[in-house]
Amino acid sequence: MKTCHLVSMALGLALAAGAAQAVTLRVANQGDAMSMDPHSLNESLQLTFTGNVYEPLVARDKQLGLTPGLATRWSQPRPNVWRFELRRGVKFHDGTPFTADDVVFSFNRAAGAGSDMQGYTNTFKEVRKLDDHTVEVETLTPFPILPDVLTQVYVMSRKWCEENKALAPVDRRKGIENAASFKANGTGPYRLKERQPGSRTVLVRHGAYWDKVEGNVTEVIFTPIGNAATRVAALLSGEVDVIEPVPLQDVERIKASPTLKVMQGPELRTIFLGMDQKRDELLFSNVKGKNPFKDKRVRQAFYQAIDIETIKSRVMRGAALPMGLMVGPGIRGFSSDQNKRLPYDPEASRKLLAEAGYPSGFEVALNCPNDRYVNDADICQAVAANLARVGVKVNLQTETKVTYFPKILRRDTSFYLLGWTPSTYDAHNALSALMATPTEKGQGQFNLGAYSNAKVDELTLRIQSETDQAKRNAMIKEAFDAHAADIGHLPLHQQSLAWAMKKSVTLVQLADNFMPYKWVTLSEKAR
């Protein structure tokens, strides 16, 4: 009997040891998170990385739908007020219990000086604690998508920030650094173990995490590798398990390897072309005295001249989803029945141009970045070739994003390429930033050709504070229809995310380019 007992004890120990075996995931990305402070930079890589350490009140599931995070329920008792019931029994990495005070503190921190998250909090009027586990956010105007917006605002511990003198985010203007930029204390499934900016960041599992973790990764070593060829080599040589992104020309080579695989899926970002529809004469064209883009027939001619399927197959090597709408699947307000492109038809295009008074076409400059979107300069080149077939001579000007964006933001362009991901995952953001008439208040800030339609403007304002979801969706639809009828912009496609990994790695690829490590599993034989 006694030996039997011993054997079972030994077995139990062996099992425990097996379970405690570290499962290390090595990830290489083209960039690095700039800081560990979740409020210091509003950028997707920054937020996806710190999102493993910190958590929002409202989280996103594998389909990007809303799901309880640190809040278990939320409701809208009055049009201007959202109420959140907080999860009980949650502990920060240092053991401090999570309470309403932390939420009030974090939201004020995110809204305060030095924070880069003010875009998410500028609708706040007041954040108040009702009791230890209930918080209310009052907004300036009715704000139906607050839970969506809050998925990007992470909660920090008030006590920890006070003790570490990290009450405000690092203000890059003044060079003030604090503990929060290189240390972290969140409620998330992983805690920060080691941080070497620019070369290596290590996360380990948080043992007291409130939720069940699906994956089996206990340690994550994150390495930035800027050079694409080196990143691919690091994967091929087995030094890392997952890389992101993969350059399209390497996809086939990686797929050919018996131990590696590539995951591709549409990204939320929509790539499109915009045209100056405001000036009476284009800045960069040989047409004098008038602006051809003010004529809808010209815009339609451009649209129908673009051979999107060939761009998809040749330029994008299949890794693109042609679009007829300015937002893609995954964005609230997207409807697939609206997502129809005008047919590719160079003949119709030539006819439209002739009707508009340009039987032999005209010349126009196309501005394009060459290091911002997947194969951006090649897309522009293909578009230029397409337009040449209908008689329009395109003078292509490609340049680095560092000089490109200041230039087009000055509206120093007649015809340009841009990509857009609504940061709220909601169509209103695209309407307001890209399609509404530019105003002093920041509306239409990226509507660089100043497309203007009073109906779209009016709907955009109403959508912002309409709390009835059905009505709201109908208005979004109406606004998109009005924009499409005008051919306000020329939507092209959604580029694909391309991640590569060992076959032994199972993970979830989200269209917003987030990679939650809690959903990553490494199979037994790989270890």
Add this chain to the structure above:
Amino acid sequence: MLVFILRRLAQAIAVMLTVAFMAFMLFQYVGDPVTHLLGQDATPAQREQLRADLGLNQPFPVQFAHFVGNAVQGEFGLSLRQGQKVSRLLIERFPATLELAVVAALMALLVGVPMGVYAALKRGSVVSQMLMTVSLLGVSLPTFLIGIVLILVFAVQLQWLPSFGRGEVVSLGPWTTGLATLDGWKHLVLPAITLAMFQLTLIMRLVRAEMLEVLRTDFIRFARARGLPDRVVYFGHALKNTLVPVITITGLQLGSLIAFSIITEQVFQWPGMGLLFIQAVAFADVPVMAAYLCLIALVFVCINLVVDLLYFAVDPRLRIESPATGRAA
């Protein structure tokens, strides 16, 4: 001697100011960091505010004066991208670059000089013909290609050596070194070879040419006539006299190794100053770029000074000239 050094110092300061001015002026046109600092959702008012806070709306002379004022105190302002002192970023990254450059330079010297001597002495032999052909490749192949090929062969195919990073480092105060660990050395091999390749072939061809030149001179013939053994003739007399230009080139090349390790660091994700610079360029981080250029200029100025002093040691003819009229090459 003292006058000579003082004169060189004055020249150095003038050079540094010019470089700083040009760097700063050039970088005013590389773009606007504000669009990267603030996300897509920032309002025009926020952008304006940030531009004012960063001092980017001030006229160029004011910005430059500010930069020089800081630089004199050893400060280069704040990195716009990382919000940290530029001086601190450079100090953090400097050890990685210096170790890489020094190892590459040693590699180039220790292999390049003997190869050059061999190619000169055994002129026409099959081996030296082969060395010359291979060296042509070394001179003409671009650095990134050499790096990628090395990675492909030694990291991907053979899996002997790691393809990126610096590996395990040991901290000695502010200095981090990879030279103290085996892992660090493993990570150093490929980038060092990549960086050394060009210098190595350059030194080899230079030594060969100089050596052939010297071997034709009278004093070698006289030495031979006196019956001195080959070893003494070649290494005691000929080699020593080929070394003056080699010292110059090696010295200046050490500067370029540090300056142009940018590509190697980029290919191998080597966390040095070159990588920092590349990242700064992609972000229009003017203070980092300007500071890097100034630092590189400083390195060159110092190296030039050392090289000049070494001339004095190696070439006795220079010592005859009076320091006041000494040329400043």
